Amino acid sequence: DIQMAQSPSSLSASVGDRVTITCRASQSITTHLNWYQQKAGKAPDLLISAATTLQSGVPSRFSGSGSGTDFTLTITRLQPEDFATYYCQESYTTSRTFGQGTKVDIK
Amino acid sequence: DVYLVESGGGSVQPGGSLRLSCEASGFNFFRYEMNWVRQAPGKGLEWVSYISTTGDIRYYADSVKGRFTISRDNTKNSLDLQMNGLRAEDTGVYFCVRDLCGADCYSPRTLAYWGQGTLVTVSS
Numbered sequence: 001d002i003q004m005a006q007s008p009s010s011l012s013a014s015v016g017d018r019v020t021i022t023c024r025a026s027q028s029i030t031t032h033l034n035w036y037q038q039k040a041g042k043a044p045d046l047l048i049s050a051a052t053t054l055q056s057g058v059p060s061r062f063s064g065s066g067s068g069t070d071f072t073l074t075i076t077r078l079q080p081e082d083f084a085t086y087y088c089q090e091s092y093t094t095s096r097t098f099g100q101g102t103k104v105d106i107k
Numbered sequence: 108d109v110y111l112v113e114s115g116g117g118s119v120q121p122g123g124s125l126r127l128s129c130e131a132s133g134f135n136f137f138r139y140e141m142n143w144v145r146q147a148p149g150k151g152l153e154w155v156s157y158i159s160t161t162g163d164i165r166y167y168a169d170s171v172k173g174r175f176t177i178s179r180d181n182t183k184n185s186l187d188l189q190m191n192g193l194r195a196e197d198t199g200v201y202f203c204v205r206d207l208c209g210a211d212c213y214s215p216r217t218l219a220y221w222g223q224g225t226l227v228t229v230s231s
Contacts, residue, residue: 032215034217034218036218038152043222044202046207046217046218049207049213049217049219050213050214053213053214055219087151087152089152089154089217089218091214091217092216094157095154095166095168096157097154098151098152098154100151101151
């Protein structure tokens with residue numbers, strides 16, 4: 001099975017900061033990588049599919065990059081509503097494995 | 108809008124059974140692959156099971172294989188998860204999830220639309 005490793009597991013940031021979250025796959029998954037945002041007590045929301053495709057309604061301050069084994073989620077100018085937990089997920093295999101999550105909280 | 112509403116969660120003793128259901132609306136249910144994803148309290152997301160549009164292809168996480176069965180009824184726009192031999196580690200919120208797009212999707216196996224979840228607690 002493919003393993004997905006996110007880093008960091010948590011970070012503290014301020015409104016207006018640029019935040020970068022990394023996801024590394026244990027083998028190449030080409031661009032089959034998705035990013036989700038989950039707020040406390042809520043279901044996750046799909047932010048980015050196929051490594052770089054922003055979903056409809058997602059603010060342009062979110063962006064994704066990468067291919068192969070290394071991927072990045074970037075949030076420019078962090079907003080109060082962005083404090084949440086972010087997960088990557090490989091969509092290369094039927095196992096649909098998630099990373100362990102990155103919690104973004106207020107500094 | 109896509110709506111997915113789960114039901115059937117509750118408390119059960121180890122070794123017991125539960126059947127979760129998901130009622131879908133707002134889209135052509137028969138065109139979309141469906142999944143169950145769970146989240147243990149305070150933990151991350153874990154994909155549990157997948158079913159194809161016609162129900163003839165099913166996949167399971169190793170952690171539930173042989174104990175859980177996914178099924179769907181396209182005439183009723185419903186998705187089920189039969190859970191037998193429940194263990195304490197099966198405790199969590201179970202989400203019904205629709206794939207992003209149908210046939211020839213640019214991003215298959217993408218978990219796009221989520222229900223609100225139903226809580227399963229396995230404890231003696």
